[in-house]
Amino acid sequence: MSVLQRLQQLGIVLPEPISPLGSYKTLSVAGNQLHVSGLGPFENGQPMVGIVGDDMTVEQGQHAARLTLLMILACIEHAYGLDNLQRCIRLTVYVRATQSFTQHPAVANGASDLLQALFGADQLPARSALGVYSLPMGIPVEIDSIFELKPAGHDAVKRS
Amino acid sequence: MSVLQRLQQLGIVLPEPISPLGSYKTLSVAGNQLHVSGLGPFENGQPMVGIVGDDMTVEQGQHAARLTLLMILACIEHAYGLDNLQRCIRLTVYVRATQSFTQHPAVANGASDLLQALFGADQLPARSALGVYSLPMGIPVEIDSIFELKPAGHDAVKRS
Amino acid sequence: MSVLQRLQQLGIVLPEPISPLGSYKTLSVAGNQLHVSGLGPFENGQPMVGIVGDDMTVEQGQHAARLTLLMILACIEHAYGLDNLQRCIRLTVYVRATQSFTQHPAVANGASDLLQALFGADQLPARSALGVYSLPMGIPVEIDSIFELKPAGHDAVKRS
Numbered sequence: 001m002s003v004l005q006r007l008q009q010l011g012i013v014l015p016e017p018i019s020p021l022g023s024y025k026t027l028s029v030a031g032n033q034l035h036v037s038g039l040g041p042f043e044n045g046q047p048m049v050g051i052v053g054d055d056m057t058v059e060q061g062q063h064a065a066r067l068t069l070l071m072i073l074a075c076i077e078h079a080y081g082l083d084n085l086q087r088c089i090r091l092t093v094y095v096r097a098t099q100s101f102t103q104h105p106a107v108a109n110g111a112s113d114l115l116q117a118l119f120g121a122d123q124l125p126a127r128s129a130l131g132v133y134s135l136p137m138g139i140p141v142e143i144d145s146i147f148e149l150k151p152a153g154h155d156a157v158k159r160s
Numbered sequence: 161m162s163v164l165q166r167l168q169q170l171g172i173v174l175p176e177p178i179s180p181l182g183s184y185k186t187l188s189v190a191g192n193q194l195h196v197s198g199l200g201p202f203e204n205g206q207p208m209v210g211i212v213g214d215d216m217t218v219e220q221g222q223h224a225a226r227l228t229l230l231m232i233l234a235c236i237e238h239a240y241g242l243d244n245l246q247r248c249i250r251l252t253v254y255v256r257a258t259q260s261f262t263q264h265p266a267v268a269n270g271a272s273d274l275l276q277a278l279f280g281a282d283q284l285p286a287r288s289a290l291g292v293y294s295l296p297m298g299i300p301v302e303i304d305s306i307f308e309l310k311p312a313g314h315d316a317v318k319r320s
Numbered sequence: 321m322s323v324l325q326r327l328q329q330l331g332i333v334l335p336e337p338i339s340p341l342g343s344y345k346t347l348s349v350a351g352n353q354l355h356v357s358g359l360g361p362f363e364n365g366q367p368m369v370g371i372v373g374d375d376m377t378v379e380q381g382q383h384a385a386r387l388t389l390l391m392i393l394a395c396i397e398h399a400y401g402l403d404n405l406q407r408c409i410r411l412t413v414y415v416r417a418t419q420s421f422t423q424h425p426a427v428a429n430g431a432s433d434l435l436q437a438l439f440g441a442d443q444l445p446a447r448s449a450l451g452v453y454s455l456p457m458g459i460p461v462e463i464d465s466i467f468e469l470k471p472a473g474h475d476a477v478k479r480s
Contacts, residue, residue, distance in 0.1 A: 022265045024287035030306075030308055035249055035250045038288030092464070109342040113342075127342070128357060130455055130462055134258065144252070182428060182432060185444045186446070187446065190409045197448060292450050292452060293417070294419055296425050298420075
């Protein structure tokens with residue numbers, strides 16, 4: 001089953017992809033790797049705002065991480081097609097949290113649990129999760145990612 | 161026009177490249193990718209110091225990001241030659257800012273606007289911008305970067 | 321001399337490798353690169369906790385960085401074998417420090433000095449060191465890393 005079919009099966013609708021907030025590209029291809037710019041969580045077209053451990057719970061942070069991954073997927077689908085992805089190689093999850101916050105891995109699971117559902121447990125990425133002091137627009141989570149592209153000439157029929 | 165010629169046309173003089181502050185190399189080549197260590201802004205041979213949103217404005221932060229990119233370019237020119245660069249693949253811009261700061265993308269533009277002027281808008285990198293709590297020497301901006309090298313045997317005459 | 325032999329010569333015993341704290345893999349291979357998840361320092365099976373510049377000195381931070389590198393090496397040895405590593409390409413060292421802390425490079429040396437002892441000074445990685453606001457479990461240091469793998473078919477006899 002393709003990633004798009006799995007998303008549909010899970011009843012997930014991707015958000016509108018956002019445009020860059022400056023002089024960069026959301027996606028940058030290097031060989032068979034797709035580097036994705038740091039992205040954040042949007043709901044109803046608006047960025048989510050908050051600090052995890054202060055005005056947001058761990059569960060709300062997880063939800064923000066999940067929404068961020070959906071934005072990553074939406075941007076990839078818009079520009080390249082999700083079915084050209086082999087797997088995610090690495091995720092870096094920046095959590096805007098209080099100084100005493102310790103549950104960054106739980107927050108990051110909001111993103112990587114969805115990767116597991118889409119790509120399978122044997123295809124999980126390396127991951128880093130850490131707490132930052134501030135983030136663009138006041139978002140609670142920002143995620144960097146690198147994906148591996150399928151070799152050229154893979155079952156491209158699915159994209160037609 | 162080469163990157164060096166564009167720098168000259170823009171009237172930009174590169175700073176003196178700095179040496180590593182410990183047991184690492186400023187530049188690390190992996191295949192056709194050049195990994196550049198986190199670098200910061202220098203003026204007249206001294207590191208710039210400050211916190212964006214506190215004792216530095218957004219515009220001063222942008223200037224710091226631009227100076228940091230110039231240091232990156234100076235280190236690459238010194239060791240490999242800028243004309244061996246194909247493009248920048250990824251920039252990670254760490255901004256030492258206040259907790260309520262939200263304009264990290266504007267600060268980061270100080271670096272990537274210059275990349276755009278040097279490499280062209282179609283060659284812009286993926287970018288992440290985020291706010292950190294402290295940085296080495298008290299610098300306001302630190303930038304990580306990965307560049308793509310031209311294939312061996314490209315127009316090497318330019319370097320002679 | 322192999323990396324394992326050098327460790328033995330230095331009298332270093334690797335810690336027990338830790339398991340992922342969520343839906344990710346500690347190690348993710350992409351081509352000839354090994355991406356290692358963000359890891360932290362453990363002593364006697366317990367995570368070290370603290371803030372550098374507050375309840376931890378620079379020297380204690382260095383020790384934490386060294387312990388973190390030992391955990392990275394332990395996880396690689398457990399899953400792939402250290403003798404399959406060519407070199408470290410890049411280290412990102414996140415230090416949980418006070419806002420006025422400036423000696424991140426000294427802390428990071430705790431990790432990269434050991435890399436130098438194991439792989440040689442000519443094989444040092446690119447490195448970034450920065451100060452974050454919070455880290456998982458309250459650890460004082462987290463390190464991201466990318467290693468280069470030896471080509472398939474290298475002196476595999478050493479592993480038997």
